[in-house]
Amino acid sequence: MDTYRYHGHSMSDPGSTYRTRDEITGVRQDRDPIERVRKLILSLELASPSELKDIEKEVRKETDEAIAKAKESPMPDPSELFTDVCVESYGAEAFGPDRKEVKAVLP
Template sequence: YKRGDYVPGLKVDGMDVPAVKQACKFAKDHALKNGPIILEMDTYRYHGHSMSDPGSTYRTRDEISGVRQERDPIERVRKLILSHDISTEKELKDIEKEVRKEVDEAITKAKECSMPDPSELFTNVYVKGLGTEAFGPDRKELRATLP
């Protein structure tokens, strides 16, 4: 898992939250000291790629539910937290309820916002305040295709 002979890489179980955290920490430290690194996160996609691909033509329901039961990252972390007495079931349910409320409020707020002006498309995309650091079509070319 590397690009050419000069960029090292790691393959990580993307369904294992502690492994992902550790790999990201390692990659950050490596990148700051030695340069780029590639991370391949091996995950399971529960749904198809789009509405026209429900994902049920090439996988069985048993396969999908089996992966959910055995490898679901959220459930694995929940079990880890409970088994190490970090939180109780009630505390986790309270957190989930609070997070769902926060997400619902954010969705409501986003739906109430007006659409930004197309000239803002590249603003703060990569680094806050710099605005135009995008590769690809220049802004004039892109503006011609925006409504």
């Protein structure tokens, strides 16, 4: 799924110093993957708006429960830091918001 990071990388990076608010708003309106899938589901009549709303409520509930459980759980042992980390790189390209300019090619 082709997507876009709407916010900065961290609290010290607002994400608006190197791109305009119009760019962010435009991408959100035209390319947001969740909204695109929602529109597709509705256009194909795979679900009604109320069914999608119910799904969103259930997902929000599951997410809130998972967050609460994570906050209550103890921190993992530091020896687990590199458990299940994939080190093999297959390469990836990162594009600008207009999909024309390649920003970086990763090994």
